[in-house]
Amino acid sequence: MTETQDTAPAPAEPPAPALRTRDLSFRWQPDQPRLRFPDLELPRGEHLFLQGASGSGKSTLLGLICGLQRPDTGQIQVLDQDLGQLRRGALDRFRANHLGIIFQQFNLVPYLSALANVTLPCRLSPERRARALPAPEPAARALLKQLDIPEDHWHRKVTGLSIGQQQRVAAARALIGAPPLILADEPTSALDTDNRDRFLDLLLGLAREHRIAVVFVSHDPSLGHHFHHHVRLGRSHHER
Ligand SMILES: Nc1ncnc2c1ncn2[C@@H]1O[C@H](COP(=O)(O)OP(=O)(O)OP(=O)(O)O)[C@@H](O)[C@H]1O
Numbered sequence: 135m136t137e138t139q140d141t142a143p144a145p146a147e148p149p150a151p152a153l154r155t156r157d158l159s160f161r162w163q164p165d166q167p168r169l170r171f172p173d174l175e176l177p178r179g180e181h182l183f184l185q186g187a188s189g190s191g192k193s194t195l196l197g198l199i200c201g202l203q204r205p206d207t208g209q210i211q212v213l214d215q216d217l218g219q220l221r222r223g224a225l226d227r228f229r230a231n232h233l234g235i236i237f238q239q240f241n242l243v244p245y246l247s248a249l250a251n252v253t254l255p256c257r258l259s260p261e262r263r264a265r266a267l268p269a270p271e272p273a274a275r276a277l278l279k280q281l282d283i284p285e286d287h288w289h290r291k292v293t294g295l296s297i298g299q300q301q302r303v304a305a306a307r308a309l310i311g312a313p314p315l316i317l318a319d320e321p322t323s324a325l326d327t328d329n330r331d332r333f334l335d336l337l338l339g340l341a342r343e344h345r346i347a348v349v350f351v352s353h354d355p356s357l358g359h360h361f362h363h364h365v366r367l368g369r370s371h372h373e374r
Pocket residue numbers: 162163186187188189190191192193194195353
């Protein structure tokens with residue numbers, strides 16, 4: 135006689151958050167204060183505002199999250215992946231597949247057109263290419279249009295665009311292929327208040343549409359109302 139077993143499936147594990155950090159610290163030079171960072175936990179699809187004075191370590195924290203630097207202590211998990219488990223090449227591939235990055239200088243390729251800059255992540259990442267529907271070029275065109283880049287600018291060298299337009303091209307490049315997490319480092323610092331708010335509405339609206347989590351760094355507290363979560367880095371996080 136066979137015993138009946140309870141065949142009810144185990145409750146599904148909740149999906150890992152977009153980002154989780156624990157006990158992070160980092161020191162650039164032995165004679166510099168150690169930067170200690172508060173723990174972060176950002177659910178998928180939600181938006182975090184990371185604020186702090188100049189020098190408080192905002193850019194350093196983004197550099198750790200995207201794996202450009204390794205932390206001295208602590209853990210960084212992006213989706214299911216502990217970044218500390220990845221060697222350099224695997225880390226580069228993970229970043230290309232899963233992270234959209236908008237840095238202060240936009241890091242656009244100066245000799246490429248706006249359109250070619252936006253499709254670039256799809257050339258570097260098969261996963262981003264597969265998710266850029268129906269194909270990278272039409273997906274890039276749709277994003278440039280949604281981000282208000284006039285169509286006659288799409289084939290111009292990106293350096294021929296205004297700073298605000300270059301910033302929106304950088305946002306389109308971060309959004310293409312819907313990476314689960316976008317990291318944005320003060321991308322609005324060159325803009326006036328109206329244009330900052332407008333840029334954030336566009337960026338976060340598209341991120342919401344594609345269920346992309348965003349970590350956005352700024353020292354301007356007036357932008358905070360756009361976000362679900364707020365974290366402030368302070369001097370108290372610095373230690374010798
Ligand atoms: N490449 C580097 N080499 C050495 N020290 C660095 C480097 N980058 C940053 N630091 C130092 O680390 C500390 C934090 O700098 P970080 O740029 O992360 O701050 P931030 O909050 O982003 O500042 P800001 O708002 O001015 O961009 C500062 O004391 C800075 O001098």
